[in-house]
Amino acid sequence: MARGGRKRIKGRGVPHEAMEDRKRKAVVLLSGGLDSMLAARLMLDQGIHVEGINFFTGFCVEGHTHAVRHDRRARPVRNNALHSAEQLGIRLHIVEVIEEYKDVVLNPRHGYGAHLNPCLDCKSFMVGRARQWMEEHDFDFIVTGEVLGQRPMSQRRDTFPVVARESGALDRLLRPLCAKLLPPTLPEREGWVDRERLLGLSGRNRKPQIAMAGAHGYEYAQPAGGCCFLTDPNYTKKLRDLWGSRGERRYDFDDIMLLKIGRHLRPRPSFKLIIGREEGENRFLEGYRNRFTHFWTPDHNGPLALLQGEVDDGDLDLACAIVARFGQGRAVQRVRVAVGRPDGSRHDREVAPLPAHALAADWYL
Amino acid sequence: MDLDARYLLCPMPVIRLSAAMAKVPAGDQLTIRCTDPGALYDIPAWCRLEGHEIIESRTEPSGEIVIVVRAGR
Numbered sequence: 001m002a003r004g005g006r007k008r009i010k011g012r013g014v015p016h017e018a019m020e021d022r023k024r025k026a027v028v029l030l031s032g033g034l035d036s037m038l039a040a041r042l043m044l045d046q047g048i049h050v051e052g053i054n055f056f057t058g059f060c061v062e063g064h065t066h067a068v069r070h071d072r073r074a075r076p077v078r079n080n081a082l083h084s085a086e087q088l089g090i091r092l093h094i095v096e097v098i099e100e101y102k103d104v105v106l107n108p109r110h111g112y113g114a115h116l117n118p119c120l121d122c123k124s125f126m127v128g129r130a131r132q133w134m135e136e137h138d139f140d141f142i143v144t145g146e147v148l149g150q151r152p153m154s155q156r157r158d159t160f161p162v163v164a165r166e167s168g169a170l171d172r173l174l175r176p177l178c179a180k181l182l183p184p185t186l187p188e189r190e191g192w193v194d195r196e197r198l199l200g201l202s203g204r205n206r207k208p209q210i211a212m213a214g215a216h217g218y219e220y221a222q223p224a225g226g227c228c229f230l231t232d233p234n235y236t237k238k239l240r241d242l243w244g245s246r247g248e249r250r251y252d253f254d255d256i257m258l259l260k261i262g263r264h265l266r267p268r269p270s271f272k273l274i275i276g277r278e279e280g281e282n283r284f285l286e287g288y289r290n291r292f293t294h295f296w297t298p299d300h301n302g303p304l305a306l307l308q309g310e311v312d313d314g315d316l317d318l319a320c321a322i323v324a325r326f327g328q329g330r331a332v333q334r335v336r337v338a339v340g341r342p343d344g345s346r347h348d349r350e351v352a353p354l355p356a357h358a359l360a361a362d363w364y365l
Numbered sequence: 366m367d368l369d370a371r372y373l374l375c376p377m378p379v380i381r382l383s384a385a386m387a388k389v390p391a392g393d394q395l396t397i398r399c400t401d402p403g404a405l406y407d408i409p410a411w412c413r414l415e416g417h418e419i420i421e422s423r424t425e426p427s428g429e430i431v432i433v434v435r436a437g438r
């Protein structure tokens with residue numbers, strides 16, 4: 001059974017002649033990367049009506065995540081899938097799937113990759129949600145930018161059928177960039193698309209795609225660490241720490257957002273500090289002042305820091321000393337640190353900033 | 366109509382805007398407030414794709430971004 005249940009695919013069993021005149025419609029899983037953009041291009045070139053769909057799991061790496069930090073403003077501050085859609089001239093439906101996606105992250109049937117990346121389950125989930133969308137919106141088939149052999153888990157000859165089956169998309173799933181290397185799908189057999197005008201790309205060499213992008217003048221994103229934080233060892237270390245500190249594997253949206261922002265230090269097993277690294281991060285963390293005990297240095301420029309966990313009075317002094325260490329008053333003998341509570345109350349403490357040598361390396365997550 | 370998308374990272378402001386605009390009659394306006402600098406690009410881009418018009422876009426001294434959108438189709 002596909003995740004999210006199965007519905008009858010519209011159009012199944014409808015006489016071929018009755019549907020012949022209608023312009024065929026494809027929904028493309030548009031990640032914001034190059035391959036999915038080219039897959040959409042191939043469909044547009046065949047006269048297919050194309051719309052994009054993009055799923056926001058909470059773990060997506062985007063320019064906006066980096067844009068929170070002022071010192072990275074040189075990077076494009078935009079959603080890559082939207083930028084792809086604009087270049088293609090197609091509509092884009094961004095669908096938030098944070099709650100549903102938890103089951104994929106926490107209980108992957110096919111396990112994880114090198115970190116906490118459940119790539120094969122993720123692909124089945126996303127194609128499955130695209131299938132639901134296709135059925136609800138009377139589209140005909142689903143398109144992805146997958147290339148045979150490009151990814152170790154989800155883009156293999158033996159896992160392609162797994163995705164098609166578990167998503168429920170079956171032969172309405174077309175992979176135009178490598179279609180010639182795969183059995184013909186329904187859109188090809190029915191003549192909705194011309195198989196001869198599809199491609200037979202395989203492997204990790206991206207030169208053909210880069211050449212196609214150049215020919216079309218497309219700009220595209222090439223995130224250095226991939227498009228998902230679950231493949232990032234630093235991020236997943238923090239996620240594992242979060243689960244360890246709670247004694248159970250669970251998370252909410254704010255948890256996974258906060259793991260992307262700031263320095264994370266766990267000086268004691270019972271609490272963690274999230275310390276803004278510059279103004280943009282401090283501003284972002286301000287949005288959480290009503291949820292967490294927080295710290296700042298009123299007399300010096302410095303970070304806003306959030307505290308997660310349970311603390312006693314001694315822990316509070318330690319937290320204040322750490323926060324003072326990361327502010328402009330680090331060389332001052334005593335620094336006033338404001339301690340704000342979620343209820344809006346505040347008290348101040350004077351502490352000696354923690355010396356650099358006292359910041360243990362294993363506090364950093 | 367006002368929409369508070371402060372402290373949300375994109376694409377959440379776009380997702381919230383998309384849901385809100387579905388209820389805005391053509392010609393009416395919606396004001397969205399954001400803190401994510403990505404909104405300055407993403408919201409106009411989404412509006413262009415959907416046929417909505419940006420009436421005003423400004424960044425306030427606090428860093429908050431205010432964008433006024435007029436519903437198209």
